[in-house]
Amino acid sequence: MMKIGVIGISGGWSSEQLADAVEKKTGFRLIVDFENLLLDLDTGTVWSGGVDLSSLDALMVKKIGAQYSPALLDRLDILRFLQGKGVPVFSPPDRIMGVLNRLSCTITLRNGKIPMPPTIITENVDLGLKAVETYKEAVFKPMFSSKARGMEVISPGLGAREKIENFAKKHGMMYIQKKIDFGRQDLGIVFLGGRYLTTYARCARGDSWNTTIRSGGEYKPFDPSLELIALAQKAQSLFGLDFTCVDVAQTPDGPVVFEVSAFGGFRGIHMARGMNAADLYVTYIQEQLDKGLITY
Structure with missing residues (x-):
């Protein structure tokens, strides 16, 4: 039995979706919540719920905290320790570090000649x-x-x-x-293993200036042009994440990228496209492990 743990939040929708998909395909289920994790550097072990994470076949990162903060970088370092012990982590923690900080992500995108708002x-x-x-x-x-x-x-x-x-x-x-004019919607263009998967739109409602679901927005299906896909493809390729969503807006002056995310996409894909991203992601990881296609 392949043992794949999910780094996430117990009770969180996307974390539970991913853990369910892993259990369905492997018979093993474990959500690793960092608040209950123990790193013992003397013994070289990391424990969660009585399980030594270094004994797992792989870890999938869905969420490393309910809120973004610099403290999450410390959590990624613990995953980096596990990776050094030979546990494959999807996506690799050093690559997640590259998108977690907004400035770091922006500089990589700008150095890659990706159009962004001023x-x-x-x-x-x-x-x-x-x-x-x-x-x-x-x-x-x-x-x-x-x-x-x-x-x-x-x-x-x-x-x-x-x-x-x-x-x-x-x-x-x-x-x-x-603050740029991008109408009432922006796009989440999703990639799995570096390959284009699908796109959804986040549409603002009411008088909100942003399109987030948290501010009352809603998900809708969207079919992007080949040019938009190519732009997002180039943006995500700069980071090498296993699963990622590129936030793109269409403006009167052409498309711009807001950011590349290591955690988003599951709910948008489900609600707008009716696709089970968790199931697809687990299948992808099983294939990588079976073929020994693991990069560090």
């Missing part, structure tokens, strides 16, 4: 205010966040400086992006 990085409040005045309307984004958590739209005028000062006090380095 962006300024600074710790200086005066320069932040100047960026807002230049952009007319800007989105301030935490370096570690998902589903638009902690993001703030700031426009020039009364109160702008105070808002920027408060953001800088809380986050330090400021990631400031021009």
Whole structure:
């Protein structure tokens, strides 16, 4: 029996979906929640629920925390330790590190010549205010966040400086992006093993400025052009993730990429396309393990 553990959150929809798919195909079920994990460096073991994770055939990473934060990098280092013990991890932790931090992900994309919205990085409040005045309307984004958590739209005028000062006090380095016109939807273009899988749209509802489900958005099917797929393909290839979703927006000036994610996609694929991404992902990993196609 192949033993594949799921790094996730007990009770979380996508984590449970993935654990169910593993159990269906292997008869083994284990969700590894980092809050209950123990790393013993002296014995070289990592324990979760009475199971030594170094004894598993592989680990699949679905979620490493309910909220994005720099602390998740420590959790990825524990997975890196397990990988060093010979346990294949999908996706490899060092590759997840490359997308977890918004600035790191952005720099890789920009170095790869991927079109993105105009962006300024600074710790200086005066320069932040100047960026807002230049952009007319800007989105301030935490370096570690998902589903638009902690993001703030700031426009020039009364109160702008105070808002920027408060953001800088809380986050330090400021990631400031021009608020662009992409209509009422953006796209999640999904890849499995580097190959295009499917696409769904996130559609805003009401007066929300973003399309996230958390803000009332909804998933709908979308069939992208070959040009959009090629753009997303190039973006995801810069990171080498086993399962990833590229966030793309269509603007009057052409498509732009917001980010590449190591964790998203399952719910959007299910609701918009009726596909079981978890089942497909487990099949892919079984094939990689059977063929010995493991990279570190």
